[in-house]
Amino acid sequence: MIFQNELINWYLINKRDLPWRHTNDAYTIWLSEVILQQTRVEQGLPYFNRFLENFPTVADFASATEAKVLKLWQGLGYYSRGRNMHATAQIVVKDYHGIFPNLHDELIKLKGIGEYTAAAISSFSSGEARAVVDGNVFRVLSRFYGLATPINSPAGKKEFYALANDLLYKEDPALYNQAVMEFGAMQCKPKSPNCSVCPLGQECYAFKHGQVNELPVKIRKAEQKHRHINYFVCFEDEKVLIRERQAGDIWQHLYDFPSVETTKECEWSDSLFIDRVKSVFGNNADFTFIRAKKHILTHQIIHVQFFALKNYIFNFNKQKELNWVSLSNLDELPQPKVIHDFVLEYFYKNKME
Missing domain, CATH: 3.90.79.10 (Nucleoside Triphosphate Pyrophosphohydrolase)
Known part of the structure; x- marks a missing residue:
């Protein structure tokens, strides 16, 4: 529990004040999670505010035209995310009577919602004990435990998801998931992490073995x-x-x-x-x-x-x-x-x- 306690203590002191952290509304959390995929918080926050202002409910989102959705999305890239969100909003209105699901096994059925997003929404909205594994979590676990299996390989995903679920703080999974994600985003950053003031530094494999810049490992993708x-x-x-x-x-x-x-x-x-x-x-x-x-x-x-x-x-x-x-x-x-x-x-x- 030392790993979990250190992360949670760090989070309670250092966490950013973000609007989606003040609610357990599954629709609002869904908006934030999808908008922030492949997107920095600083860039995504204005889009989140814009979408919530234009579509305060999932019914408002569902009734919008695709052109309006894509116009609001303009500049975020990965436009399929916006189209998938529009389709999901319509499914929620039609099949769930406008009540956004908050459990993993229902969320995973919706368009554009994968394992990470389903775990995040269910954890943050209903407290379901699902480990959230995004790029930040991959990085923290890889460095702390010295895991060199490529994170974008099938074996790597299996290994990291198993470890993440073993580490999950079952008494408050939402708090722990937020903590480990925030720690990766702010402290254990991809480049130039401030290891000298890291609360996990003394036990961190990568720090002790000079491998901070080598972990996590990713298989190189084909050239653009x-x-x-x-x-x-x-x-x-x-x-x-x-x-x-x-x-x-x-x-x-x-x-x-x-x-x-x-x-x-x-x-x-x-x-x-x-x-x-x-x-x-x-x-x-x-x-x-x-x-x-x-x-x-x-x-x-x-x-x-x-x-x-x-x-x-x-x-x-x-x-x-x-x-x-x-x-x-x-x-x-x-x-x-x-x-x-x-x-x-x-x-x-x-x-x-």
Whole structure:
């Protein structure tokens, strides 16, 4: 119990004052847990507040349009999380009479809720004795106990989950789970942890053996794929031509501009690139370079170039995803961050200047 007691004592003194820690409402805790996946608290907190303000109940969430959900989600990345949340809210209203489940075995059935999230919600809302294992917990356990099994391997997950459940403080699982997660986030950080003032330092395997920077171990993932997307901006009569992205690729149901994807970065004056553009937008198409951006996703690096396009031809009967919108209407539509940033810089900033 020394490990658990030290963590809980540290937590009671050092914990951050976060709004979802003042409630056992499963819906509110669900919002916080999903928003904070792959997201730092500092970045996720404004989104949590925004979602709770717009959707104070799960019924409010369920009745929203997907476009509104994705617009509120804009900038967080991993947009499938927002779509899954919307689907889950509708399931809760339909199948659970609008009462958000607070037990693991019901939560795990819902879309977008995996083992970690189900354990967290059930632990924090109902006190169910489920160990929560996220990246912070993997790191604390790996360093303290000197575990070198890769945390993203099947054997590693099995080993760490078994240990986490053995260590779980059954008298107050919610308090212990919050403590170990917070300890990993604030004290046992991925880089430059302050080991000299760590209450677990004397017993920590990694600290005693000089392996703090080597643990935990992760199997290296495949290299990120590079993609080159060339966007063509058509602006007429205070309206801009936009496209709703379809299923089967990144940014599903977000809005961007007509584009041509190439296998490498192309100079706008390159003859092959000019021929490719004219084959898409017509032989009289005239385009000029605006700017380039790089957008980094988890598995892809997107190299983006923006061009102003004139004298183009579109077949709106065949390309149903294309539409003209005013800038004010565009602002209401969910966009990939790289598009949103461009719109702010190119349209609004230029207009103000």
